[in-house]
């Protein structure tokens with residue numbers, strides 16, 4: 001029998017998409033610009049996202065989740081990203097970087113202790129891989145953890161860590177060098193550090209170009225002690241575990257990027273109908289029509305790229321290449337659409353009162369975070385056996 005490709009959302013996913021769309025339009029859109037300008041984390045909005053069940057989307061009900069899957073998370077991220085990237089990255093980092101390492105690699109005790117709070121959005125988790133000395137070269141970890149009297153003693157620092165210092169933040173899982181492998185390389189493990197642990201200092205929020213309503217900080221550890229049981233997953237497997245978390249995370253970032261690209265279309269269509277120049281709406285000019293048509297082409301193809309990667313992941317097939325393709329393509333599309341949406345808006349596109357100004361500032365980081373565009377190209381080429 002001929003198999004028909006079907007990328008329509010099923011009833012449940014479509015219902016979720018609609019709920020998130022309405023929440024983004026009715027609750028987030030009217031107020032997020034002010035948080036963004038004040039450089040303030042929107043705690044109340046994030047709590048409401050928790051009440052909607054967004055933080056538990058891909059987790060089983062036994063841990064407080066909604067029993068959905070990773071694609072549900074992606075669809076929610078696309079709808080949030082269509083309106084605002086700061087809240088979207090807060091959800092992305094909270095779920096796919098904060099809670100997922102515990103769900104994938106944690107012990108049953110760790111899951112029971114942390115996941116219900118993380119799934120409800122009452123608590124946020126963070127993921128500490130990047131260090132001041134290196135992000136792309138994530139294995140160049142300098143942070144150390146030595147085992148002493150049944151405790152890990154952690155020393156070092158982490159840079160650019162999302163969700164690490166909000167009122168809701170409960171933990172960060174960090175990578176640290178815990179010894180030397182038999183081949184002489186670094187043995188890197190993942191360790192869970194609850195917020196407020198003595199010796200764990202959370203720095204001031206960075207002053208950022210975009211994602212201004214999200215929380216990003218530098219973390220430092222000075223003889224910070226946590227129980228031996230806080231090891232997440234196997235000793236020495238921390239680096240490999242984090243890399244596999246990033247493979248999935250790339251699909252989530254691709255969904256967020258697609259949302260931003262689609263938001264550029266939404267705003268441009270509205271503006272082209274209302275702004276007049278030379279006695280007619282600017283949308284009557286073919287040059288503007290073409291800009292918007294090209295934006296829609298890019299947003300639609302971006303969506304296919306992340307759907308494809310998510311489909312392979314959910315089927316249990318290898319999906320690394322598709323995840324990198326989706327992340328690379330959609331982030332570049334987001335950047336391109338933000339550029340053209342700003343152009344459609346003329347001078348007003350450069351004003352903070354219009355969402356496209358935010359989109360423009362928020363798009364660039366999509367080509368950098370969770371693996372730069374160069375890193376994605378390296379991964380794709382490697383997967384093709386090149387080099």
Ligand SMILES: Cc1cc2nc3c(=O)[nH]c(=O)nc-3n(C[C@H](O)[C@H](O)[C@H](O)COP(=O)(O)OP(=O)(O)OC[C@H]3O[C@@H](n4cnc5c(N)ncnc54)[C@H](O)[C@@H]3O)c2cc1C
Nearest residue numbers: 127128129130134135136160161162368369370371372374
């Ligand atoms: C707002 C924000 C939030 C973040 N949140 C988190 C988080 O929650 N947790 C976390 O662990 N990290 C986080 N990061 C870190 C992020 O993942 C890194 O910034 C990113 O991976 C790039 O690392 P880098 O900044 O050290 O750049 P570098 O690695 O120094 O790269 C600099 C440039 O060199 C290029 N480059 C490097 N190596 C190569 C190579 N071999 N070949 C070709 N080009 C190369 C890069 O592509 C880039 O263009 C966040 C960053 C930001 C800005």
